[in-house]
Amino acid sequence: MSADRNVAKIIPISSFSTQEMPAASRFEAWRESMAPLLDVAPATEGAAGAFFGEFESYLVGPLVMGGTTYDAHRYGRSPERIARDGLNHYHLNLHLAGGVWIRVGDREFVVGPNDITLFDFAKPFEGRSEKSSLLVVAIPRDALEALLPPGSRHGVVLRGNTGLGALLGDFMKSLAVRLPNMTMEEASAAAAGSITLIAACFRPSMAVFNQTAGATSTETQREQIRHYIDNNLHQPLTIKDICKAFGVSRPSLYRMFAPYGGVARYVRDQKLSRAFTRLMNPLERHRRIAEIGFEAGYQSEAPFSRAFRMAFGLSPKDVRVIASTEKDFYAKSPINAAYRQWLTHLRRK
Numbered sequence: 001m002s003a004d005r006n007v008a009k010i011i012p013i014s015s016f017s018t019q020e021m022p023a024a025s026r027f028e029a030w031r032e033s034m035a036p037l038l039d040v041a042p043a044t045e046g047a048a049g050a051f052f053g054e055f056e057s058y059l060v061g062p063l064v065m066g067g068t069t070y071d072a073h074r075y076g077r078s079p080e081r082i083a084r085d086g087l088n089h090y091h092l093n094l095h096l097a098g099g100v101w102i103r104v105g106d107r108e109f110v111v112g113p114n115d116i117t118l119f120d121f122a123k124p125f126e127g128r129s130e131k132s133s134l135l136v137v138a139i140p141r142d143a144l145e146a147l148l149p150p151g152s153r154h155g156v157v158l159r160g161n162t163g164l165g166a167l168l169g170d171f172m173k174s175l176a177v178r179l180p181n182m183t184m185e186e187a188s189a190a191a192a193g194s195i196t197l198i199a200a201c202f203r204p205s206m207a208v209f210n211q212t213a214g215a216t217s218t219e220t221q222r223e224q225i226r227h228y229i230d231n232n233l234h235q236p237l238t239i240k241d242i243c244k245a246f247g248v249s250r251p252s253l254y255r256m257f258a259p260y261g262g263v264a265r266y267v268r269d270q271k272l273s274r275a276f277t278r279l280m281n282p283l284e285r286h287r288r289i290a291e292i293g294f295e296a297g298y299q300s301e302a303p304f305s306r307a308f309r310m311a312f313g314l315s316p317k318d319v320r321v322i323a324s325t326e327k328d329f330y331a332k333s334p335i336n337a338a339y340r341q342w343l344t345h346l347r348r349k
Contacts, residue, residue: 009085014056015057019054027051030051033055034075038077039075043074043128046089053070054070055069058187060190062195063137065136067176070131070132072109074129076125078124080312082273085280086276090119090144091137092118094137094169094223095109096173097132098113098270099111103127104125105155109178109296114169115158116157116160116263119154137198137294144199148202148206152223165201167201176305204244225256228242239264268297268307271297272296272312275293275316276319278295289301289305291303292316306317
């Protein structure tokens with residue numbers, strides 16, 4: 001390899017291993033390394049033991065690609081965690097070895113070697129994993145959704161014994177082998193091709209998934225309306241605006257959002273969630289709480305604080321303190337500056 005090529009070669013943005021750590025502290029170290037993405041717990045109470053876990057990740061254009069190996073444990077994303085961290089991307093897991101039991105809503109399923117699972121990190125899930133090895137790709141929401149039809153994508157499984165599953169799996173394995181020796185220009189080109197291939201391979205499975213899950217035109221339209229709301233929270237948004245944009249009646253809109261407590265409550269909760277993300281963002285620490293509350297639709301700090309506490313069990317000031325603690329944690333963690341910047345880009349704006 002030429003000297004110029006070595007200079008241009010991409011490098012891991014984050015790597016971590018418990019291998020050389022004292023046995024008693026390994027699981028806690030793993031928990032801290034996963035804290036920016038997931039909540040983790042031992043497989044059973046008191047079963048942390050001499051836990052082994054490692055990962056290595058590469059920033060490839062808009063994607064993060066990498067591999068991880070770990071002992072049996074539990075992990076997931078709760079509604080509280082989603083509101084707190086604001087991550088809003090898709091996570092693609094290819095199992096190389098081992099397996100995991102997963103619950104997404106009221107569905108439970110198991111994936112094993114060569115199966116590929118797509119998770120929406122803005123929605124809750126939980127997993128109970130055996131000792132496993134995986135390849136992982138994290139994809140910004142807009143990049144993937146631009147290539148997919150409307151519908152649910154959370155928890156869709158592409159089985160390894162299908163033609164498209166095998167094709168995508170072979171591609172991911174090949175890319176993982178070659179990625180460390182690619183130049184940044186080559187890696188960026190590979191990233192663009194990866195997103196296109198992922199969408200192409202998952203598209204048929206998503207159609208079947210949504211039919212099997214009983215997705216209707218109403219549910220599809222509700223997802224479109226949710227997307228519209230989420231993209232327009234920065235401006236005043238009325239029921240009339242939404243009905244006009246989608247050609248639906250008020251009663252129909254109310255019925256669609258009944259599972260969320262009504263459309264007005266959904267809008268309010270999303271605005272509060274965005275406010276939580278801004279309060280956690282170190283780049284917005286200079287902003288007054290009242291200013292962030294005003295953007296969420298509250299005319300003064302007191303009603304904003306009351307609504308915020310009802311939603312999250314914390315006051316806005318409490319969250320500012322947590323954000324300060326999180327900053328200290330990151331400074332001491334194995335997550336480097338490039339990875340932190342990438343995580344910031346994936347958060348809801």
